[in-house]
Amino acid sequence: MEINAQKRGSGLVASLVGELDQHNAEKARIMLDTMLRDITIRDLTLDLSGVTFMDSAGLGVVLGRYKTIHMRGGRVIVTGVSAAVDRIFRMSGIYTLVERR
Amino acid sequence: MQNNIELYFSALTQNETFARAVIAAFAAQMNPSIEELSDLRTAVSEAVTNAIIHGYERDGSRCVKMRCTIDGDLLTVAVRDDGCGIPDVELARKPFYTSKPELERSGMGFAVMEAFMDRVTVESALGKGTTVTMEKRICHAER
Ligand SMILES: Nc1ncnc2c1ncn2[C@@H]1O[C@H](COP(=O)(O)OP(=O)(O)OP(=O)(O)O)[C@@H](O)[C@H]1O
Ligand SMILES: [Mg+2]
Secondary structure (H helix, E strand, O other): EEEEEEEEOOEEEEEEEEEEOOOHHHHHHHHHHOOOOOOOOOOOEEEEEEEEEEEEHHHHHHHHHHHHHHHHOEEEEEEEHHHHHHHHHHHHHHHHOOOOO | OEEEEEEEOOOOOOHHHHHHHHHHHHHHOOOHHHHHHHHHHHHHHHHHHHHHHHOOOOOOOOOEEEEEEEEEEEEEEEEOOOOOOOHHHHHHHHOOOOOHHOOOOOOOOOHHHHHHEEEEEEEOOOOEEEEEEEEEEEOOOOO
């Protein structure tokens, strides 16, 4: 799992590359939380166009980061959502919390 | 005639990629669609994660068993652990139920397996372990 991040003002764009399964979810969580230690970050965009596989463990990663960002009064946006990832997102009702672009 | 494979692997999360690759490679002879393959890989991933995280509580010295069967156009995958077992299977299968909310689990694993496969059965005994058996008919149109 690789995450490339770019900060633009108070927003962070994090591009995830790889398979977001249980194994990589743990790595992604640590990497994202390290980036989110910067409290000037309010909004988080997760670019998932490089995610070739995702299961419910990946869902947990997005929901967990949502909690952090929501507490700061920010928003979480997901982009590059593939059909397979979208199906899991829709099942979980996550789009009531996180915006898809 | 039935075609069977059986796979035993250490209960380590790095073996999930391997388990997904195995189901995809084995199912390839059924000429599945890309979407069917994706469904199989996701369902297997959920069952294997559960065996490792819940069944064995991350004890990597334990062994996860995966048995796959092709019978005509029906593919069956059984993922088994000899771990802690599920106290209430009906509750465990409910969407959003998780016994580990502190680990950022969403409780969607069984719901995903059910949505992506045609049939999911769970056999579990406390202290003995759990077997999740999933069936999917592979009916890729352009054969
Ligand atoms: N192999 C297993 N052994 C013991 N308990 C299990 C097993 N599989 C599932 N469970 C129990 O069933 C519950 C629901 O499983 P499910 O996969 O739906 O959600 P989860 O694993 O908690 O979260 P998620 O899959 O969304 O990360 C688990 O929290 C766990 O208590
Ligand atoms: Mg699960």
